[in-house]
Amino acid sequence: MKKESIRLALLVLMAGLMLSSCIREEALNAEADITDVSVEGVTLIRKPVVTNNEVLFYVNGWQELDRLSPKFKTTDGATIEPASGTERDFTRPQSYTVTSQDGRWKKTYKVSFVSDDVATEYHFDNMKWYEYRDSWNPAAPVQKLFHILVDKTSDGHEFEWGSGNSGFLFAANGATADKYPTCQEEEGYKGKCAKLQTVSTAAFALLGTPIAAGNLFTGTFELNFSNPAKSTRFGVPFRKKPKELVGYYKYKAGPTFTDKHLNKIAGRKDSLAVYAVLFETGDGVDYLDGTNSLTSDRIVLLAQLKEGRETDEWTRFSIPFKAVGGRSVDPEKLRQGKYSLAIIMSSSKDGAAFNGAVGSTLYVDELKLFSE
Amino acid sequence: MRHTNIIVAIAAWGCVLSGRAQTDRTPALQSAEHNGWEYEVKAGVNIGGASPLPLPVEVREINSYSPKFNGTFEGTVTRWLGRNRRWGLSAGLRIEEKGMLTGATVKNYSTEIVYEGSRVAGYWTGYVKTDYNTTLLTVPLLADYRVNDRWKLRAGLFSSVKLDGDFSGYVSDGYLREGTPVGEKLTFDDGSSAPYDFSSHLRHFQWGGQLGATWCAFSHFTVNADLTWAFSNIFESSFKTVSFNLYPVYLKLGFGYRF
Numbered sequence: 001m002k003k004e005s006i007r008l009a010l011l012v013l014m015a016g017l018m019l020s021s022c023i024r025e026e027a028l029n030a031e032a033d034i035t036d037v038s039v040e041g042v043t044l045i046r047k048p049v050v051t052n053n054e055v056l057f058y059v060n061g062w063q064e065l066d067r068l069s070p071k072f073k074t075t076d077g078a079t080i081e082p083a084s085g086t087e088r089d090f091t092r093p094q095s096y097t098v099t100s101q102d103g104r105w106k107k108t109y110k111v112s113f114v115s116d117d118v119a120t121e122y123h124f125d126n127m128k129w130y131e132y133r134d135s136w137n138p139a140a141p142v143q144k145l146f147h148i149l150v151d152k153t154s155d156g157h158e159f160e161w162g163s164g165n166s167g168f169l170f171a172a173n174g175a176t177a178d179k180y181p182t183c184q185e186e187e188g189y190k191g192k193c194a195k196l197q198t199v200s201t202a203a204f205a206l207l208g209t210p211i212a213a214g215n216l217f218t219g220t221f222e223l224n225f226s227n228p229a230k231s232t233r234f235g236v237p238f239r240k241k242p243k244e245l246v247g248y249y250k251y252k253a254g255p256t257f258t259d260k261h262l263n264k265i266a267g268r269k270d271s272l273a274v275y276a277v278l279f280e281t282g283d284g285v286d287y288l289d290g291t292n293s294l295t296s297d298r299i300v301l302l303a304q305l306k307e308g309r310e311t312d313e314w315t316r317f318s319i320p321f322k323a324v325g326g327r328s329v330d331p332e333k334l335r336q337g338k339y340s341l342a343i344i345m346s347s348s349k350d351g352a353a354f355n356g357a358v359g360s361t362l363y364v365d366e367l368k369l370f371s372e
Numbered sequence: 373m374r375h376t377n378i379i380v381a382i383a384a385w386g387c388v389l390s391g392r393a394q395t396d397r398t399p400a401l402q403s404a405e406h407n408g409w410e411y412e413v414k415a416g417v418n419i420g421g422a423s424p425l426p427l428p429v430e431v432r433e434i435n436s437y438s439p440k441f442n443g444t445f446e447g448t449v450t451r452w453l454g455r456n457r458r459w460g461l462s463a464g465l466r467i468e469e470k471g472m473l474t475g476a477t478v479k480n481y482s483t484e485i486v487y488e489g490s491r492v493a494g495y496w497t498g499y500v501k502t503d504y505n506t507t508l509l510t511v512p513l514l515a516d517y518r519v520n521d522r523w524k525l526r527a528g529l530f531s532s533v534k535l536d537g538d539f540s541g542y543v544s545d546g547y548l549r550e551g552t553p554v555g556e557k558l559t560f561d562d563g564s565s566a567p568y569d570f571s572s573h574l575r576h577f578q579w580g581g582q583l584g585a586t587w588c589a590f591s592h593f594t595v596n597a598d599l600t601w602a603f604s605n606i607f608e609s610s611f612k613t614v615s616f617n618l619y620p621v622y623l624k625l626g627f628g629y630r631f
Contacts, residue, residue, distance in 0.1 A: 027429040030480050030495070030553035052556050100553065107554040 028102035029077050034109055036073035042113070054110045057090075061117025061370045062244040062318050065090040070111065077101025117243070122367035125191040126150045127184045129177075130165065145169065146180040149194055149216065159236070161194070162219040167231055168212045171201040181214035181347070185363060189248040189314040193365035196347040198254055198270070198356045210262045211358055213351025217344040219287055229290035229352045235279060235340035240371035241329050242341060245276050245303045246318045247367040251310050251347075254357030270357035273349040274305040274364070278321065278341050280333065286340070290352030293344055300327045300339065314365070343369070401631055408457060410450040414596055416626015418442035421472035422504050422606050422618040430482075430616075436475035440505065444468035444624055450516055460516035462526065467535075470620050471505035480553055482615040485543055485566040487558060493613060495553045498546010498560070504606075506537040506574065506620075512582050524586040530600060531579040539606070540569040573611040578604040578620070586628070594628040 037048050037055055042063050049056040057070070072084040081097045088094050093112035099105070129144040146169070149161040163182035177183050178195075185195035196214025209228050219234040253270040278301040279288060288296050294304075301321040308317070333339060345364055348356025404411070419439040424431075446466035453459050478500050484493040514528030544565035548558040560566055584598030605617035 022427065023431065023433065024427060024429045026432065026479065031549065032554045033557075052554075105552065105554045 028100075029075050030100050030102050030105050031075040032078045032098040032100040032105050032107040033075045034072050034080070034096075034098060035075060037070060039068055039070040042068060053107060055096075055112070057111075057113045059113050059115050060244065061115040061119055062246040062368065063113070063115070064316060064318070065113050068113070072096065074098050075100065117370045119246075119368040119370050120153065122151045122247075122369075123191060124149055124151070124184060124188060124194040124365055124367075127192075128160075130169075144177070145172070146177045147183045149182075149184060159218075162217045162221050162232065162234075164212055164215050164221055164232065166221055167223045167228070168199070168201065171212070181212045182216055188363070189365040191365075193363050194345075196345060196362040196364070198348045198351060198358055198360040200358045209354050210258065210260060211348070211351070211354055211356050213346045213348035213354075213356050213360070214362060215344070215346040215351060216364070218342055227291070228354075232290045232293075232352070233287040234277075234289060234293050234342035234344055235281070235287045236342075237281070237337045238278065238339055238341035239334055239337055241334060242276065242278055242301060242303070242321045242369060242371045244318060244320050244370040245274075245343065245367065246316070246370070247274070248314045248316050248365045249274065249305075249308070250312055250314055250361075250363040251308060252312065252359075252361045253310055254359030254361075257357045258355070260354035265355075270347075270360040271349045272305075272308045272360070272362045273344065273346040273351075274308060274317065274319070274362075276303045276319075276321070276341060276343040276369070277301065277324075278329070278339050281338055281340050288342060293342065293352075297325060299324045300329055314363075341369075343367070408452040408460070410452060410460075410462075411631040412448040412450070412594070412628045413631075414444070414446045414448065414594075414626055414628035416444050416596065416624050418444055418468055418470050418600075418622040418624050420470070420620065420622030421474065422470070422620045424616040424618055425621075428616040430478045430480055431476055432479050433477040434474065435477060435499070436473070438473040440469075440471045440473055442469035442471050442622070444626065448512075448628075452516070452518070458518050460518070462512075462514045462516050462528075464510075464512045464514075466510040466512065467507070468510055468624070469505065469507050470622055472502075473504075474502045476500050476502070480549075482613060483543065483548075483568060484570075484613045485548060485568045487548075487566050492548065492550055492558065494548045494550040494555055494558075496543050496546060496548050499544050500541060501544070502539070502541040504539050506606075507535040508532040508578075509535055514582060514584075522588050524588070526585070526598075527583045528581070529579060530582045531577065532602075534574060534576050534578075537574040538571045539574055540567065540571055542567045570607065570611070570614065573607050573613075575604060575606055575608050578602045578606070580604070580620075584624075588630070592630050594630055596624070596626050596628050598624040600624060 034050055037050060042059055044057055046058045066089045067087050068090050069085050069087045072080050074080050078101055079099050090113045093110050096109045096111055098107050127147045127149050130146045130148055132143040132145050134140045146165040150158055153159050165180045165182050168181055181199050183195050185193050194216050196216055198211055198213045201209055201212050217234050218236045221231055224231040251272045257265045257268040257270055259265060277299045279298040302324045303319040303321040305317050305319050347360045347362040446464050448462055448464035450460045450462035479497045481496045483496045484491050510530050510532040512530040514526040516524055516526045518524050542565045544560050550556045580600055580602035582598055582600045587595045589595055600622050602620045
């Protein structure tokens with residue numbers, strides 16, 4: 001009797017507590033997290049990092065970042081502004097605001113695409129004149145003949161781009177600087193740019209050099225009459241392992257393709273050349289030239305623009321350095337400065353052999369060389 | 373099972389007392405009873421908990437609950453009124469414990485934990501273990517109604533002074549958002565936990581309502597049940613970390629001896 005009444009009382013109490021203590025419907029989420037991220041159209045070199053208010057995507061320095069549409073997952077029910085998948089320019093970090101499901105909490109994330117790659121940049125914004133002094137007539141005014149493009153090396157020193165302009169000098173016949181194969185042009189992708197054009201050297205046709213392709217390269221030019229293709233001395237010492245060459249170009253092929261005897265070759269269209277080679281120096285070889293700049297067995301790495309085409313819009317290219325002939329970069333030799341790098345551009349791909357189309361024009365700007 | 377044993381022990385003690393007392397009443401007691409006074413001692417246990425009412429939305433699941441063994445001991449004086457002694461007033465002095473042990477799963481629950489030696493306030497989502505225990509000195513003031521020779525009912529108010537108190541526990545298997553629900557996330561998983569202790573914020577005085585009944589098993593031996601419901605939050609009003617109020621609601625069950 002006693003026990004029953006106690007049990008009953010207990011039951012009544014518990015029932016009462018239960019009734020008032022039911023688990024209530026779950027509240028809307030108050031958190032506003034980005035829980036997962038993804039992006040297409042760009043190669044991520046490691047997993048993105050998402051902190052409480054920052055998202056970091058790790059990319060190679062040469063990736064194009066101006067039109068990316070990263071996607072975000074958020075806490076259930078939370079909203080993100082701008083919406084996930086919105087195309088934005090990530091050359092600079094962008095902000096996103098996440099609002100919690102209950103609408104009471106907001107959090108702003110900074111979303112960045114970052115790289116620790118260091119690039120050597122070439123802007124083609126600066127040049128100096130090749131000046132001619134008549135040594136027979138010291139009183140004559142100094143003549144400004146053609147442009148020498150000037151940029152800075154990765155360690156900040158000024159250097160001059162090599163070109164074949166001084167070889168054209170003898171055929172120039174008073175031409176203005178902008179008629180030379182290589183010159184600076186006002187309208188670049190950013191600022192000024194380099195203009196390379198294949199020109200006729202009419203008078204020299206008999207020598208087997210009827211045209212001069214516009215060229216621009218890291219190296220020097222020493223006119224070699226007996227073998228003009230050897231006049232270009234490609235390459236300057238380079239102590240890092242290059243990874244990628246990025247830049248912008250415009251190209252127009254000349255109308256008539258001719259060989260070195262000025263024979264028209266019907267149906268052949270001129271094309272441009274943009275490439276870079278890392279090669280080993282030594283054994284009396286300090287540079288490559290027009291005869292072996294793509295074929296020397298000293299070349300270790302090659303980056304070559306293969307899909308270069310005619311375009312009157314500035315077109316971005318990004319070309320990776322790849323090992324050639326199974327050779328690899330020896331870090332010890334790299335340290336000792338035994339490698340040289342040549343960046344080579346030409347308005348006629350086969351210009352070194354004097355095949356090309358007069359009028360072919362290549363504009364190049366904002367080169368970036370990424371290295372390890 | 374342990375509790376049952378204790379209840380049985382108290383019951384046995386009560387039986388012994390009642391058996392003896394029936395023959396041993398002093399003339400003073402007989403005189404007091406004649407004048408409407410009644411004296412009782414009661415012992416029992418408090419079963420219940422300090423609960424938010426209703427449960428706040430933060431609480432998603434009650435994983436475990438133990439009322440603990442909360443002993444109470446009380447002396448009561450009742451003055452029965454009128455000719456037929458149907459109504460009366462009573463006052464008492466009670467030493468009692470109120471406590472509970474709970475494990476709950478919560479979401480976005482405002483709290484303050486101790487993390488790497490410093491206090492961190494924020495919003496916890498995960499498991500919370502709470503150990504609540506107080507010792508109180510309580511004075512009930514009640515109106516009594518005698519239904520018949522067997523049953524007495526009573527209702528009234530009580531107030532308590534806290535003699536000792538503890539409200540502490542730990543959080544685990546979840547995460548704390550520091551400061552606000554969008555603050556930095558501190559995650560505790562794989563068995564890691566963080567303690568909290570709000571003991572120093574427990575209120576010193578509390579008051580509430582009491583509703584009870586007595587069943588007189590024998591002329592001196594009684595069985596008592598009282599529901600006590602505190603109207604004040606167990607924490608000081610200046611304490612805002614726990615964002616909802618906790619009200620101690622206990623059922624006191626026990627036995628008494630009526631002199």
